Amino acid sequence: MGYIPQHSLENLKKYSYKGVDKSLLSRYVLNPFWTWFVTLWPLSVAPNTITLTGLTIVILNFFTLLYYDPMYLTEKNGAEAPPHWVYYTWGIGLFLYQSLDAIDGKQARRTGMAGPLGEMFDHGCDALNTTIECILASRALGLGRSWWTVASQIATLANFYLTTWEEYHTGQLYLGYFSGPVEGILMIVGIYLVTGYYGPQFWDQKIFTFLHIAHLPLINKIPNLPLNESFMVFGGFGLGVNILQSYLNVRRATLVKKISPTRPLLHLFPFLFTALVQIAWLSHPRFNNSYIIDSAAFVPFLCAWGLQFAHMVGRMILAHVTSTPFPVWDWVWVWSIAGAMDANLPMIGMSPLIQKSSKNTTIFVWVTLVVSFLAYARFVSLVIYDITNYLGIACFRVMKKDAEGVWRNATPDTKRS
Template sequence: MGRYLDKDLLRGFDSYKYSSLDTSPFSNYVMHPFWNWFLKLVPKNIAANTLTFVGFLLLPVSFIILSYYDYDFSKNSNIPRWVWLMCAFNNFMSHTLDGIDGKQARRTNTSSVLGELFDHGLDAWSTSFFAMAIFDIFGRGEWGASSIHLLMVLNAIQCTFIFSHWEKYNTGVLYLPWAYDLALVGMTLAYALTYLFGVEVWQYDIYYEGQRYTVGFLLECLLYISNYAMSVPVCIFNVLLSYKNGTGKMLPFTESIRPLIPIVLFFPLITLWGAYSQTGILESHPRCFFLLSSVLFASITTRMIVNQMSGTRAQAFNWLLIPLIIFTPICTLYNVDVYEVYILYTYTGFATLAHIDYGQCTVKEIADYLNINVFSIAKRPAKDKRI
């Protein structure tokens, strides 16, 4: 028995079959042909998981460098032009490697449940890095948004991601959103334009019937419409349709919504802390606050994906939320002065290390169970008996 996955859960992976549906014209007629061409440049001895992991690492690299030059999202005009070019490259390569990892697995005949879990588990974290990239370009203040607005944008993007996987938990099919590839390509273009023309290219107003609107505000509204009025309702509709047609897992209602319980707890608490902190912690330390949000979200979502793929019951609570439950009322009702900063950074560091530990242990446990290598296509010696 491993540290996180018991025998019954591991055995559940034996019967798992990957099923997805991508009906996006942009993905099918633009991105996939490009990825098929790019794949020819990749040596066959490189494991698909290596591509996945390298693509993910490019995003925190951009995050760290941007943090060095503009820690609180208020000095993006001071960021050197070469940083934006690097971010464009990192974003492009991350998206590309994420697009070809599955193709490389099939090309090398190394497809496995581990590869999908590895891919989607890292996607659960990288989603937040993509969101924070938007904040770096627009920043805060006159041309950007307040920190609480940025947190709400992050919540909206995270909400769409987890609802897509909740949809799969109930239907068995991952319906890939049309906007996903478009958004990532758009992000690369935004970085490139910022490199060519500076952040000033986004700093202009739009007037309508005498009202002044910033570009950042309009994009924020567009994002809310895309996520809350389109993507999430479609996920719910697909789940309801699967139950009506008898094609879903036909779980009882309480079991079907069980994976959402931790997220229903997480979103209000993280928003309350950020909005009503007595010391204004979100305004003074936004990047760390967003990083904490991204780690907690990734932890919740990755566990749900593990349960979905193994056919086991979803967890109704994530223990990493315990400090959030304790600290939110304390920091919103009382002015704990500088101690709130210590709380935030300690909690972020602890949650990050805990999530990394869960990820690497889970990957190792599944790899040992399947008797495969994580970052190599070389075969392991056959085992006489599995777990």
């Protein structure tokens, strides 16, 4: 019942991480910091422990949103914004996540624990962080529960999917001069810090008015969007650039392998299909004019979506490290498909079978969240079980190979280096 076919387990031993990072900020500023930061961690700390620590910090940030703004789950824009100091903790937490996410690979090389398990664990945590930060950043920008938040979710997940898709077809993780894991995260950290100082209302200012250029010729012909919406438009352009860059990288790889450069493009349709399913569910025509986006179901809806997405990209990266076929279909989307179809039955003159009221819709969305969580938890546990048992390693314990090539527990008095 595992996710790795028996005949593909041998490929785990052949896997080696390959990556390219062209970011100047990463090379000249962050990487020297990360190289120093990793030395603060004893060699007895497993790389996956560092990764999980970073994710835990982000999850705590998410819980502070729910604690200090509980009405965000029931009121459209929340009863009131969280205290300003909370946004500072979000910025610090995200920066720590980025730093811990960057040094887990360095720790893996220091301890000799680099391998497919670390790649899977790191990727899984990144997938979960993507949705959490989307919700937090949208709240910090004052977007609340809106289609702009949905657009942000789609854009961030699309970027992540593209990166995973590209890594599968090229065999390496490619980060350009401007990438989400480096510059993108630091931009969001900056948003948190600005919001902490000025408050979410800062982002409601018109961009050209804020820049004092609204009176200039031609500029006054362009829509004077608020700062928060302008940031979303900027993100859309960034997504377009990433799509082009990823395609060019994949195209070069396919030409080297002498396969059709159009075939990998078909593997983009799973994400497009699932995004359309979620949009169809969100925009369903309701006879009582109650939409998920305006209800207490919106945040759990995004979380369920994020968990289902994490399951999908998790299987993609698993296919990469085990050299197995690209997973086109993922069964976890069946629940969302059912929800979208049920909610849209009024389009053919029928009443929803399940979502007959806002209460029923909210219950159904929460059940979807629970099912999505259990499905992803099952995926994670089975993959960890298969990899650790086959390779003879542990997930959260540093081990060393002996003279016979067998993994053993590292000595407890291992010193730092």
